Protein backbone atom coordinates (compact mmCIF):
# COMPACT_ATOMS: atom_id res chain seq x y z
CA UNK A 1 0.00 0.00 0.00
CA UNK A 2 2.83 2.41 0.81
CA UNK A 3 4.55 1.83 -2.52
CA UNK A 4 1.32 2.65 -4.29
CA UNK A 5 0.86 5.80 -2.25
CA UNK A 6 4.43 6.90 -2.79
CA UNK A 7 4.04 6.40 -6.54
CA UNK A 8 0.96 8.61 -6.56
CA UNK A 9 2.79 11.32 -4.62
CA UNK A 10 5.96 11.33 -6.66
CA UNK A 11 4.39 11.05 -10.12
CA UNK A 12 3.29 14.69 -10.52
CA UNK A 13 6.81 15.87 -9.67
CA UNK A 14 8.56 13.39 -11.90
CA UNK A 15 6.37 12.87 -14.96
CA UNK A 16 9.36 11.55 -16.96
CA UNK A 17 9.19 8.33 -14.92
CA UNK A 18 5.75 7.43 -16.27
CA UNK A 19 3.94 4.34 -14.99
CA UNK A 20 7.12 2.38 -14.49
CA UNK A 21 7.74 4.23 -11.26
CA UNK A 22 5.60 1.68 -9.42
CA UNK A 23 8.04 -1.06 -10.40
CA UNK A 24 11.11 0.85 -9.31
CA UNK A 25 9.91 1.80 -5.85
CA UNK A 26 11.12 -0.36 -2.99
CA UNK A 27 11.21 -0.67 0.76
CA UNK A 28 14.64 0.35 2.04
CA UNK A 29 16.49 -2.34 3.96
CA UNK A 30 16.68 -0.24 7.16
CA UNK A 31 13.92 1.90 8.68
CA UNK A 32 16.43 4.73 9.30
CA UNK A 33 16.60 5.19 5.55
CA UNK A 34 12.94 6.06 5.34
CA UNK A 35 9.70 4.28 4.47
CA UNK A 36 9.96 4.02 0.70
CA UNK A 37 12.78 4.70 -1.67
CA UNK A 38 13.17 5.31 -5.37
CA UNK A 39 16.46 4.30 -6.98
CA UNK A 40 16.95 6.86 -9.75
CA UNK A 41 19.57 5.00 -11.80
CA UNK A 42 17.48 3.63 -14.67
CA UNK A 43 15.76 6.96 -15.10
CA UNK A 44 19.13 8.76 -14.99
CA UNK A 45 20.42 6.74 -17.89
CA UNK A 46 17.32 7.42 -19.87
CA UNK A 47 17.35 11.16 -19.20
CA UNK A 48 21.13 11.37 -19.47
CA UNK A 49 21.33 13.09 -16.09
CA UNK A 50 22.93 12.10 -12.85
CA UNK A 51 20.76 10.05 -10.46
CA UNK A 52 21.85 12.39 -7.64
CA UNK A 53 20.45 15.46 -9.36
CA UNK A 54 17.15 13.74 -10.19
CA UNK A 55 16.78 12.60 -6.57
CA UNK A 56 17.70 16.02 -5.16
CA UNK A 57 15.43 17.99 -7.46
CA UNK A 58 12.42 15.74 -6.88
CA UNK A 59 13.05 15.78 -3.13
CA UNK A 60 12.91 19.60 -3.14
CA UNK A 61 9.62 19.61 -5.05
CA UNK A 62 8.07 17.07 -2.73
CA UNK A 63 9.14 18.97 0.36
CA UNK A 64 7.73 22.19 -1.03
CA UNK A 65 4.38 20.53 -1.75
CA UNK A 66 4.31 19.30 1.87
CA UNK A 67 1.85 16.43 1.69
CA UNK A 68 2.95 15.00 5.02
CA UNK A 69 5.92 13.42 3.30
CA UNK A 70 9.54 14.33 3.88
CA UNK A 71 11.90 13.56 1.05
CA UNK A 72 15.66 13.26 1.06
CA UNK A 73 18.21 12.50 -1.63
CA UNK A 74 20.97 10.07 -0.75
CA UNK A 75 23.43 8.54 -3.19
CA UNK A 76 21.14 8.41 -6.19
CA UNK A 77 18.14 7.33 -4.13
CA UNK A 78 15.10 9.40 -3.35
CA UNK A 79 14.02 8.42 0.16
CA UNK A 80 10.57 9.20 1.46
CA UNK A 81 9.38 9.39 5.01
CA UNK A 82 5.69 9.53 5.76
CA UNK A 83 4.79 11.77 8.66
CA UNK A 84 3.17 9.33 11.12
CA UNK A 85 0.92 11.90 12.80
CA UNK A 86 -0.58 12.69 9.39
CA UNK A 87 -0.61 9.24 7.88
CA UNK A 88 -1.32 6.62 10.55
CA UNK A 89 -4.95 7.59 10.88
CA UNK A 90 -5.48 7.73 7.11
CA UNK A 91 -3.78 4.39 6.57
CA UNK A 92 -5.73 2.68 9.33
CA UNK A 93 -8.95 3.83 7.70
CA UNK A 94 -7.89 2.17 4.47
CA UNK A 95 -6.89 -0.99 6.33
CA UNK A 96 -10.26 -1.07 8.09
CA UNK A 97 -12.02 -1.24 4.72
CA UNK A 98 -13.49 -4.71 4.16
CA UNK A 99 -11.99 -4.88 0.69
CA UNK A 100 -8.45 -4.51 1.97
CA UNK A 101 -6.91 -7.97 1.96
CA UNK A 102 -9.73 -9.33 -0.24
CA UNK A 103 -8.67 -8.25 -3.73
CA UNK A 104 -10.40 -9.58 -6.84
CA UNK A 105 -7.29 -10.57 -8.77
CA UNK A 106 -8.64 -14.01 -9.58
CA UNK A 107 -12.20 -13.09 -10.41
CA UNK A 108 -13.79 -15.61 -12.76
CA UNK A 109 -10.84 -18.01 -12.60
CA UNK A 110 -10.95 -21.54 -11.18
CA UNK A 111 -7.98 -23.22 -9.50
CA UNK A 112 -8.06 -26.94 -8.90
CA UNK A 113 -5.64 -28.00 -6.17
CA UNK A 114 -4.49 -31.61 -5.91
CA UNK A 115 -3.59 -31.97 -2.25
CA UNK A 116 -3.10 -34.49 0.55
CA UNK A 117 -3.70 -37.60 -1.62
CA UNK A 118 -2.63 -40.29 0.87
CA UNK A 119 -2.62 -43.95 -0.03
CA UNK A 120 -5.31 -46.26 1.24
CA UNK A 121 -4.18 -48.90 3.74
CA UNK A 122 -0.94 -47.02 4.38
CA UNK A 123 -0.17 -44.54 7.11
CA UNK A 124 -0.84 -40.88 6.51
CA UNK A 125 2.77 -39.90 6.06
CA UNK A 126 4.59 -36.71 6.82
CA UNK A 127 4.75 -36.02 3.07
CA UNK A 128 0.96 -36.21 2.95
CA UNK A 129 0.81 -33.89 5.93
CA UNK A 130 2.92 -31.34 4.08
CA UNK A 131 0.81 -31.65 0.97
CA UNK A 132 -2.34 -31.21 3.04
CA UNK A 133 -1.13 -28.23 5.00
CA UNK A 134 0.52 -26.42 2.07
CA UNK A 135 -2.34 -27.23 -0.30
CA UNK A 136 -4.91 -26.01 2.17
CA UNK A 137 -3.04 -22.74 2.75
CA UNK A 138 -2.71 -22.19 -1.00
CA UNK A 139 -6.42 -22.85 -1.40
CA UNK A 140 -7.21 -20.20 1.21
CA UNK A 141 -4.76 -17.71 -0.29
CA UNK A 142 -6.21 -18.12 -3.78
CA UNK A 143 -9.71 -17.77 -2.44
CA UNK A 144 -8.78 -14.60 -0.56
CA UNK A 145 -7.61 -13.20 -3.89
CA UNK A 146 -10.94 -13.88 -5.54
CA UNK A 147 -10.32 -17.21 -7.28
CA UNK A 148 -12.78 -20.07 -7.21
CA UNK A 149 -10.92 -22.88 -5.51
CA UNK A 150 -11.59 -26.61 -5.83
CA UNK A 151 -9.68 -28.83 -3.44
CA UNK A 152 -9.28 -32.40 -4.59
CA UNK A 153 -8.00 -35.29 -2.55
CA UNK A 154 -6.57 -37.72 -5.12
CA UNK A 155 -6.56 -40.83 -2.94
CA UNK A 156 -4.19 -43.62 -3.84
CA UNK A 157 -6.84 -46.31 -3.86
CA UNK A 158 -5.79 -48.47 -6.81
CA UNK A 159 -2.85 -50.59 -7.86
CA UNK A 160 -1.29 -54.02 -7.54
CA UNK A 161 -0.67 -53.52 -3.83
CA UNK A 162 -4.39 -54.06 -3.24
CA UNK A 163 -4.08 -57.56 -4.68
CA UNK A 164 -1.30 -58.26 -2.19
CA UNK A 165 -3.32 -56.82 0.63
CA UNK A 166 -6.32 -58.98 -0.16
CA UNK A 167 -4.15 -62.09 -0.49
CA UNK A 168 -2.55 -61.38 2.87
CA UNK A 169 -5.90 -60.66 4.43
CA UNK A 170 -7.34 -63.95 3.20
CA UNK A 171 -4.52 -65.80 4.94
CA UNK A 172 -3.84 -63.86 8.09
CA UNK A 173 -6.48 -61.15 8.34
CA UNK A 174 -7.96 -60.17 11.66
CA UNK A 175 -11.34 -58.47 11.40
CA UNK A 176 -11.33 -57.01 14.86
CA UNK A 177 -7.98 -55.40 14.34
CA UNK A 178 -9.06 -54.13 10.94
CA UNK A 179 -12.08 -52.44 12.43
CA UNK A 180 -10.22 -50.95 15.37
CA UNK A 181 -6.94 -49.86 13.78
CA UNK A 182 -7.27 -50.37 10.04
CA UNK A 183 -3.99 -48.80 9.04
CA UNK A 184 -1.85 -50.59 11.59
CA UNK A 185 -3.53 -53.84 10.63
CA UNK A 186 -3.05 -53.23 6.89
CA UNK A 187 0.55 -52.35 7.53
CA UNK A 188 1.04 -55.57 9.47
CA UNK A 189 -0.44 -57.49 6.53
CA UNK A 190 1.84 -55.74 4.01
CA UNK A 191 4.93 -56.41 6.03
CA UNK A 192 3.94 -60.04 6.52
CA UNK A 193 3.20 -60.39 2.81
CA UNK A 194 6.63 -59.07 1.90
CA UNK A 195 8.44 -61.22 4.45
CA UNK A 196 6.58 -64.39 3.52
CA UNK A 197 6.76 -63.96 -0.23
CA UNK A 198 10.55 -64.02 0.01
CA UNK A 199 10.14 -67.61 1.21
CA UNK A 200 7.11 -68.62 -0.83
CA UNK A 201 6.95 -67.21 -4.36
CA UNK A 202 3.45 -68.66 -4.74
CA UNK A 203 2.23 -65.78 -2.62
CA UNK A 204 3.17 -63.21 -5.24
CA UNK A 205 1.01 -65.08 -7.77
CA UNK A 206 -1.87 -65.00 -5.34
CA UNK A 207 -1.49 -61.26 -5.01
CA UNK A 208 -1.47 -60.80 -8.78
CA UNK A 209 -4.50 -63.01 -9.14
CA UNK A 210 -6.46 -60.95 -6.60
CA UNK A 211 -5.59 -57.73 -8.34
CA UNK A 212 -6.72 -59.22 -11.64
CA UNK A 213 -10.03 -60.16 -10.01
CA UNK A 214 -10.33 -56.68 -8.55
CA UNK A 215 -9.82 -55.07 -11.96
CA UNK A 216 -12.35 -57.47 -13.48
CA UNK A 217 -14.95 -56.38 -10.94
CA UNK A 218 -15.09 -59.67 -9.01
CA UNK A 219 -17.58 -59.36 -6.11
CA UNK A 220 -15.45 -60.60 -3.29
CA UNK A 221 -12.39 -58.66 -4.36
CA UNK A 222 -14.46 -55.48 -4.67
CA UNK A 223 -16.07 -55.98 -1.31
CA UNK A 224 -12.75 -56.45 0.46
CA UNK A 225 -11.22 -53.48 -1.35
CA UNK A 226 -14.18 -51.39 -0.33
CA UNK A 227 -13.70 -52.39 3.31
CA UNK A 228 -10.08 -51.27 3.18
CA UNK A 229 -10.97 -47.96 1.57
CA UNK A 230 -13.68 -47.13 4.07
CA UNK A 231 -11.63 -48.15 7.06
CA UNK A 232 -8.65 -46.02 5.97
CA UNK A 233 -10.86 -43.07 5.11
CA UNK A 234 -12.21 -43.09 8.63
CA UNK A 235 -8.70 -42.70 9.98
CA UNK A 236 -7.76 -40.01 7.46
CA UNK A 237 -10.95 -38.08 8.20
CA UNK A 238 -9.98 -37.90 11.85
CA UNK A 239 -6.78 -36.13 10.84
CA UNK A 240 -8.59 -33.77 8.44
CA UNK A 241 -11.09 -32.94 11.14
CA UNK A 242 -8.32 -32.01 13.56
CA UNK A 243 -6.59 -29.90 10.95
CA UNK A 244 -9.89 -28.27 10.02
CA UNK A 245 -9.62 -29.27 6.39
CA UNK A 246 -12.43 -29.93 3.93
CA UNK A 247 -12.22 -31.13 0.34
CA UNK A 248 -14.55 -30.30 -2.48
CA UNK A 249 -13.89 -33.72 -3.97
CA UNK A 250 -12.42 -36.92 -2.63
CA UNK A 251 -11.81 -38.86 -5.82
CA UNK A 252 -9.52 -41.83 -5.68
CA UNK A 253 -7.36 -42.97 -8.54
CA UNK A 254 -9.95 -45.72 -9.08
CA UNK A 255 -12.43 -43.05 -10.16
CA UNK A 256 -10.47 -42.74 -13.41
CA UNK A 257 -10.48 -46.47 -14.24
CA UNK A 258 -13.13 -46.04 -16.92
CA UNK A 259 -11.60 -42.83 -18.26
CA UNK A 260 -8.15 -44.11 -19.09
CA UNK A 261 -9.20 -46.14 -22.13
CA UNK A 262 -10.22 -43.01 -24.01
CA UNK A 263 -6.86 -41.40 -23.24
CA UNK A 264 -4.94 -44.43 -24.49
CA UNK A 265 -7.05 -44.45 -27.67
CA UNK A 266 -6.41 -40.78 -28.24
CA UNK A 267 -2.68 -41.31 -27.78
CA UNK A 268 -2.79 -44.17 -30.26
CA UNK A 269 -4.79 -42.15 -32.81
CA UNK A 270 -2.29 -39.34 -32.56
CA UNK A 271 0.48 -41.89 -33.14
CA UNK A 272 2.10 -40.96 -29.89
CA UNK A 273 2.28 -44.48 -28.46
CA UNK A 274 5.32 -46.59 -29.13
CA UNK A 275 6.27 -50.05 -28.04
CA UNK A 276 9.20 -50.57 -25.76
CA UNK A 277 9.96 -54.01 -24.29
CA UNK A 278 6.34 -54.96 -24.66
CA UNK A 279 5.12 -51.86 -22.87
CA UNK A 280 3.51 -48.79 -24.45
CA UNK A 281 5.29 -45.50 -23.95
CA UNK A 282 5.25 -41.91 -25.20
CA UNK A 283 8.75 -40.83 -26.17
CA UNK A 284 9.74 -37.41 -24.94
CA UNK A 285 13.27 -37.10 -26.30
CA UNK A 286 12.60 -33.64 -27.75
CA UNK A 287 11.66 -32.41 -24.33
CA UNK A 288 14.82 -33.97 -22.93
CA UNK A 289 12.82 -36.38 -20.78
CA UNK A 290 12.80 -40.16 -20.46
CA UNK A 291 9.82 -41.95 -22.11
CA UNK A 292 6.55 -41.81 -20.21
CA UNK A 293 5.20 -45.29 -19.48
CA UNK A 294 1.49 -45.57 -20.30
CA UNK A 295 0.66 -49.30 -20.41
CA UNK A 296 2.65 -52.11 -18.88
CA UNK A 297 3.43 -55.23 -20.88
CA UNK A 298 0.45 -57.03 -19.33
CA UNK A 299 -1.79 -54.15 -20.43
CA UNK A 300 -2.17 -52.74 -16.91
CA UNK A 301 -2.41 -48.96 -16.72
CA UNK A 302 -0.21 -47.13 -14.36
CA UNK A 303 0.26 -43.89 -12.47
CA UNK A 304 1.07 -41.54 -15.41
CA UNK A 305 -1.91 -42.75 -17.47
CA UNK A 306 -4.16 -42.07 -14.52
CA UNK A 307 -2.79 -38.58 -14.16
CA UNK A 308 -3.45 -37.86 -17.84
CA UNK A 309 -7.10 -38.88 -17.44
CA UNK A 310 -7.28 -36.92 -14.18
CA UNK A 311 -5.93 -33.70 -15.67
CA UNK A 312 -8.33 -33.87 -18.61
CA UNK A 313 -11.22 -34.44 -16.22
CA UNK A 314 -10.20 -31.46 -14.09
CA UNK A 315 -9.97 -29.25 -17.13
CA UNK A 316 -13.08 -30.39 -18.94
CA UNK A 317 -15.46 -31.35 -16.17
CA UNK A 318 -14.36 -29.18 -13.26
CA UNK A 319 -13.60 -26.17 -15.44
CA UNK A 320 -10.06 -25.63 -14.17
CA UNK A 321 -8.16 -22.60 -15.45
CA UNK A 322 -5.19 -23.53 -13.30
CA UNK A 323 -4.19 -27.01 -12.10
CA UNK A 324 -1.90 -27.19 -9.10
CA UNK A 325 -0.34 -30.39 -7.80
CA UNK A 326 0.97 -30.11 -4.27
CA UNK A 327 3.17 -33.20 -4.23
CA UNK A 328 6.66 -33.96 -2.90
CA UNK A 329 9.70 -32.95 -4.97
CA UNK A 330 10.54 -36.62 -5.57
CA UNK A 331 7.72 -36.70 -8.14
CA UNK A 332 9.09 -33.82 -10.21
CA UNK A 333 10.00 -36.00 -13.17
CA UNK A 334 6.60 -37.68 -13.14
CA UNK A 335 4.78 -34.36 -13.45
CA UNK A 336 7.14 -33.05 -16.11
CA UNK A 337 6.37 -36.14 -18.15
CA UNK A 338 2.62 -35.93 -17.63
CA UNK A 339 2.50 -32.24 -18.58
CA UNK A 340 4.72 -32.90 -21.61
CA UNK A 341 2.45 -35.70 -22.83
CA UNK A 342 -0.57 -33.43 -22.43
CA UNK A 343 1.17 -30.82 -24.56
CA UNK A 344 1.92 -33.46 -27.18
CA UNK A 345 -1.76 -34.38 -27.18
CA UNK A 346 -2.55 -30.82 -28.16
CA UNK A 347 -3.85 -29.75 -24.76
CA UNK A 348 -2.62 -26.16 -24.90
CA UNK A 349 -3.85 -25.71 -21.34
CA UNK A 350 -1.02 -27.97 -20.13
CA UNK A 351 0.76 -24.67 -19.54
CA UNK A 352 -1.72 -24.01 -16.77
CA UNK A 353 -0.62 -27.20 -14.97
CA UNK A 354 1.89 -26.61 -12.22
CA UNK A 355 3.66 -29.01 -9.90
CA UNK A 356 4.09 -27.29 -6.52
CA UNK A 357 6.81 -29.43 -4.96
CA UNK A 358 8.11 -29.49 -1.40
CA UNK A 359 11.10 -30.97 0.40
CA UNK A 360 11.37 -33.79 2.91
CA UNK A 361 10.41 -33.35 6.50
CA UNK A 362 11.81 -35.40 9.32
CA UNK A 363 9.94 -35.65 12.57
CA UNK A 364 12.32 -35.31 15.49
CA UNK A 365 15.06 -36.89 13.41
CA UNK A 366 13.02 -39.88 12.23
CA UNK A 367 12.45 -40.50 8.57
CA UNK A 368 9.35 -42.10 7.20
CA UNK A 369 9.49 -45.61 5.89
CA UNK A 370 6.41 -47.75 5.53
CA UNK A 371 8.10 -50.87 4.19
CA UNK A 372 9.44 -52.13 7.48
CA UNK A 373 6.64 -50.77 9.52
CA UNK A 374 8.83 -48.08 11.06
CA UNK A 375 6.65 -45.07 10.80
CA UNK A 376 5.84 -42.00 12.73
CA UNK A 377 2.08 -41.86 12.91
CA UNK A 378 0.92 -38.33 12.37
CA UNK A 379 -1.79 -38.62 14.97
CA UNK A 380 0.81 -39.48 17.56
CA UNK A 381 2.72 -36.34 16.71
CA UNK A 382 -0.45 -34.27 17.01
CA UNK A 383 -1.33 -35.95 20.32
CA UNK A 384 2.10 -35.26 21.71
CA UNK A 385 1.93 -31.61 20.63
CA UNK A 386 -1.48 -31.22 22.26
CA UNK A 387 -0.31 -32.86 25.49
CA UNK A 388 2.58 -30.44 25.71
CA UNK A 389 0.34 -27.48 24.98
CA UNK A 390 -1.89 -28.59 27.80
CA UNK A 391 1.02 -28.73 30.23
CA UNK A 392 2.08 -25.26 29.16
CA UNK A 393 -1.37 -23.85 29.77
CA UNK A 394 -1.59 -25.56 33.16
CA UNK A 395 1.63 -23.78 33.97
CA UNK A 396 0.88 -20.31 32.62
CA UNK A 397 -2.85 -19.96 33.00
CA UNK A 398 -4.26 -22.64 35.30
CA UNK A 399 -7.60 -20.83 35.55
CA UNK A 400 -8.41 -21.20 31.85
CA UNK A 401 -11.83 -22.89 31.68
CA UNK A 402 -11.67 -24.67 28.29
CA UNK A 403 -8.12 -25.89 28.64
CA UNK A 404 -8.49 -29.06 26.54
CA UNK A 405 -10.04 -27.24 23.63
CA UNK A 406 -7.39 -24.54 23.61
CA UNK A 407 -4.61 -27.12 23.95
CA UNK A 408 -5.89 -28.84 20.79
CA UNK A 409 -5.87 -25.56 18.87
CA UNK A 410 -2.36 -24.69 20.05
CA UNK A 411 -0.89 -28.16 19.57
CA UNK A 412 -2.25 -28.59 16.06
CA UNK A 413 -1.36 -25.00 15.17
CA UNK A 414 2.22 -25.60 16.29
CA UNK A 415 2.59 -28.54 13.90
CA UNK A 416 0.93 -26.70 10.99
CA UNK A 417 2.94 -23.52 11.44
CA UNK A 418 6.15 -25.48 12.06
CA UNK A 419 5.72 -26.65 8.48
CA UNK A 420 4.43 -23.49 6.81
CA UNK A 421 7.02 -21.05 8.10
CA UNK A 422 9.74 -22.68 5.98
CA UNK A 423 10.04 -22.11 2.26
CA UNK A 424 8.42 -25.23 0.95
CA UNK A 425 11.42 -26.63 -0.91
CA UNK A 426 13.59 -26.67 2.21
CA UNK A 427 14.14 -29.92 4.01
CA UNK A 428 12.73 -29.54 7.47
CA UNK A 429 13.89 -31.16 10.64
CA UNK A 430 10.71 -30.77 12.60
CA UNK A 431 11.38 -30.30 16.26
CA UNK A 432 8.38 -30.34 18.54
CA UNK A 433 10.08 -28.55 21.46
CA UNK A 434 10.87 -25.67 19.17
CA UNK A 435 7.54 -25.60 17.34
CA UNK A 436 5.45 -25.50 20.50
CA UNK A 437 7.29 -22.77 22.33
CA UNK A 438 5.37 -19.56 23.03
CA UNK A 439 8.25 -17.28 22.32
CA UNK A 440 10.03 -18.52 19.23
CA UNK A 441 8.92 -18.04 15.65
CA UNK A 442 5.99 -20.35 16.15
CA UNK A 443 2.27 -20.82 15.74
CA UNK A 444 1.71 -20.57 19.49
CA UNK A 445 3.61 -17.26 19.49
CA UNK A 446 1.18 -15.87 16.90
CA UNK A 447 -1.78 -17.24 18.80
CA UNK A 448 -0.47 -15.79 22.03
CA UNK A 449 -0.07 -12.39 20.38
CA UNK A 450 -3.64 -12.55 19.12
CA UNK A 451 -4.90 -13.50 22.59
CA UNK A 452 -2.97 -10.57 24.07
CA UNK A 453 -4.60 -8.18 21.60
CA UNK A 454 -8.02 -9.72 22.32
CA UNK A 455 -7.57 -9.17 26.01
CA UNK A 456 -6.76 -5.48 25.45
CA UNK A 457 -9.83 -5.16 23.27
CA UNK A 458 -12.01 -6.71 25.98
CA UNK A 459 -10.77 -4.08 28.40
CA UNK A 460 -11.32 -1.21 26.01
CA UNK A 461 -14.38 -2.53 24.24
CA UNK A 462 -16.24 0.81 24.34
CA UNK A 463 -13.39 2.75 22.86
CA UNK A 464 -12.86 1.02 19.55
CA UNK A 465 -14.39 3.07 16.73
CA UNK A 466 -16.14 1.03 14.05
CA UNK A 467 -14.30 1.88 10.87
CA UNK A 468 -11.28 3.55 12.36
CA UNK A 469 -13.19 6.82 12.01
CA UNK A 470 -12.17 10.06 13.70
CA UNK A 471 -9.00 8.92 15.29
CA UNK A 472 -6.17 11.28 16.01
CA UNK A 473 -2.91 10.13 14.44
CA UNK A 474 -0.87 12.17 16.90
CA UNK A 475 -1.22 9.28 19.30
CA UNK A 476 0.24 6.88 16.77
CA UNK A 477 3.44 8.65 15.93
CA UNK A 478 5.95 6.78 18.05
CA UNK A 479 8.38 4.63 16.04
CA UNK A 480 6.73 1.48 17.47
CA UNK A 481 3.19 2.51 16.57
CA UNK A 482 4.29 3.65 13.11
CA UNK A 483 6.13 0.38 12.49
CA UNK A 484 2.99 -1.52 13.38
CA UNK A 485 0.87 0.62 11.03
CA UNK A 486 3.39 0.04 8.25
CA UNK A 487 3.34 -3.71 8.82
CA UNK A 488 -0.44 -3.73 8.48
CA UNK A 489 -0.12 -1.87 5.19
CA UNK A 490 1.93 -4.80 3.87
CA UNK A 491 -0.80 -7.42 4.24
CA UNK A 492 -1.94 -7.38 0.64
CA UNK A 493 1.60 -7.30 -0.67
CA UNK A 494 2.35 -10.44 1.35
CA UNK A 495 -0.71 -12.06 -0.17
CA UNK A 496 0.43 -11.13 -3.68
CA UNK A 497 3.93 -12.46 -3.14
CA UNK A 498 2.68 -15.70 -1.57
CA UNK A 499 0.51 -16.28 -4.65
CA UNK A 500 3.19 -15.30 -7.12
CA UNK A 501 5.47 -18.07 -5.79
CA UNK A 502 2.80 -20.48 -4.50
CA UNK A 503 4.60 -20.01 -1.23
CA UNK A 504 2.53 -19.87 1.98
CA UNK A 505 5.73 -19.23 3.96
CA UNK A 506 5.63 -15.63 2.70
CA UNK A 507 2.40 -15.12 4.61
CA UNK A 508 3.81 -17.00 7.61
CA UNK A 509 6.90 -14.76 7.77
CA UNK A 510 4.76 -11.69 7.30
CA UNK A 511 2.60 -12.69 10.28
CA UNK A 512 5.68 -13.21 12.44
CA UNK A 513 6.89 -9.72 11.53
CA UNK A 514 3.48 -8.24 12.21
CA UNK A 515 3.29 -10.00 15.57
CA UNK A 516 6.77 -8.78 16.51
CA UNK A 517 5.90 -5.21 15.56
CA UNK A 518 2.70 -5.44 17.55
CA UNK A 519 4.46 -6.80 20.63
CA UNK A 520 7.04 -4.02 20.49
CA UNK A 521 4.26 -1.47 20.38
CA UNK A 522 2.51 -3.25 23.24
CA UNK A 523 5.61 -3.18 25.45
CA UNK A 524 6.58 0.38 24.58
CA UNK A 525 3.27 2.09 25.23
CA UNK A 526 0.40 2.33 27.60
CA UNK A 527 -2.44 1.36 25.35
CA UNK A 528 -5.43 1.72 27.62
CA UNK A 529 -4.41 5.32 28.27
CA UNK A 530 -6.15 7.94 30.38
CA UNK A 531 -7.23 10.21 27.59
CA UNK A 532 -10.13 8.92 25.54
CA UNK A 533 -8.71 10.21 22.28
CA UNK A 534 -5.46 8.37 22.90
CA UNK A 535 -7.24 5.16 23.90
CA UNK A 536 -9.35 5.28 20.74
CA UNK A 537 -6.36 5.71 18.47
CA UNK A 538 -4.26 3.01 20.09
CA UNK A 539 -7.09 0.52 20.43
CA UNK A 540 -7.91 1.00 16.78
CA UNK A 541 -4.41 -0.06 15.92
CA UNK A 542 -4.71 -3.02 18.29
CA UNK A 543 -8.04 -4.01 16.79
CA UNK A 544 -6.77 -3.91 13.22
CA UNK A 545 -3.62 -5.79 14.13
CA UNK A 546 -5.78 -8.46 15.78
CA UNK A 547 -8.01 -8.63 12.70
CA UNK A 548 -5.14 -9.06 10.29
CA UNK A 549 -3.37 -11.58 12.52
CA UNK A 550 -6.57 -13.55 12.70
CA UNK A 551 -7.35 -13.49 8.99
CA UNK A 552 -3.74 -14.25 8.10
CA UNK A 553 -3.61 -17.19 10.48
CA UNK A 554 -6.92 -18.45 9.11
CA UNK A 555 -5.35 -18.39 5.64
CA UNK A 556 -2.64 -20.70 6.91
CA UNK A 557 -5.16 -22.96 8.63
CA UNK A 558 -4.46 -21.83 12.20
CA UNK A 559 -7.22 -21.18 14.68
CA UNK A 560 -7.10 -18.26 17.08
CA UNK A 561 -8.31 -18.65 20.67
CA UNK A 562 -9.20 -15.36 22.35
CA UNK A 563 -7.79 -16.54 25.65
CA UNK A 564 -4.95 -18.91 26.30
Ligand code: ARG
Pocket residue numbers: 114117118119154155156307310325327
Ligand atom coordinates in the same frame (compact mmCIF):
# COMPACT_ATOMS: atom_id res chain seq x y z
N1 ARG B 1 -0.86 -40.92 -3.71
C1 ARG B 1 0.36 -40.39 -4.25
C2 ARG B 1 1.52 -40.66 -3.28
O1 ARG B 1 1.31 -40.80 -2.12
C3 ARG B 1 0.28 -38.90 -4.48
C4 ARG B 1 -0.68 -38.48 -5.55
C5 ARG B 1 -0.42 -37.10 -6.03
N2 ARG B 1 -1.33 -36.63 -7.00
C6 ARG B 1 -1.34 -36.99 -8.30
N3 ARG B 1 -2.27 -36.48 -9.07
N4 ARG B 1 -0.46 -37.81 -8.80
O2 ARG B 1 2.65 -40.70 -3.72
